[in-house]
Amino acid sequence: xxxxxxxxGGYDRHLRHLRRAYQDQTARMLQAITDYFPSETCVxxxxxxxxxxxxxxxxxxxxxxxxxxxxxxIAIAPGVMFSASGQCYHTCFRLNTALMWSxxxxxxxxxxxxxxxxxxxxxxxxxxx
Numbered sequence: 174x175x176x177x178x179x180x181x182g183g184y185d186r187h188l189r190h191l192r193r194a195y196q197d198q199t200a201r202m203l204q205a206i207t208d209y210f211p212s213e214t215c216v217x218x219x220x221x222x223x224x225x226x227x228x229x230x231x232x233x234x235x236x237x238x239x240x241x242x243x244x245x246x247i248a249i250a251p252g253v254m255f256s257a258s259g260q261c262y263h264t265c266f267r268l269n270t271a272l273m274w275s276x277x278x279x280x281x282x283x284x285x286x287x288x289x290x291x292x293x294x295x296x297x298x299x300x301x302x
Contacts, residue, residue: 192247193269194273195223195275198223198270198271198272198274199218199223199225199270201274201279202225202262202268202270202274202278202282203216203218203225205279205282205283205286206225206227206230206282206286206288207281208283209213209282209285209286210227210274210285210286210289210290211229211286211289211290211293213229213230213293214227214229214289215227215228215229216228223269223271224267224268224269224270225266225267225268225270225272226252226265226266227265227266227267227268228264228265228270229264229265229289229293230264230293230296231264232264232296232300233263233264233289233292233293233296234263234264234292235249235251235252235253235262235263235264235266236251238251238261238266238285238288238289238292239251239266241288241292242284242288242302243286245252245281245288246298247284247285249266249267249268249285250266250267250268250269251265251266251300252264252265252266252267255267
């Protein structure tokens with residue numbers, strides 16, 4: 174059965190379908206980031222994997238965002254956890270784009286964007302005073 178699946182192009186079709194699905198999910202996530210996150214958000218899309226890296230301005234605390242998001246049952250990966258010294262990437266976090274797009278994902282991104290905007294507004298207020 175596996176040999177027939179491979180010989181008849183089933184595996185190649187499956188891979189093409191997955192690639193399209195992941196491209197669609199990533200495009201939707203990028204649009205949601207544009208729609209819901211602060212305009213200062215910088216998005217990096219690595220060549221490998223199914224993730225997006227988001228970076229906010231200096232002073233932003235991605236670890237605080239992680240805990241605020243976790244309180245709303247939203248999972249992100251704060252950049253500091255990818256730093257060997259624990260001293261880098263404090264303004265960055267990673268989002269998984271491999272999850273199947275749904276209203277729940279969009280609502281989570283909307284809430285995450287709101288949390289990021291709130292924290293950034295607080296930061297700007299502190300800097301202004």
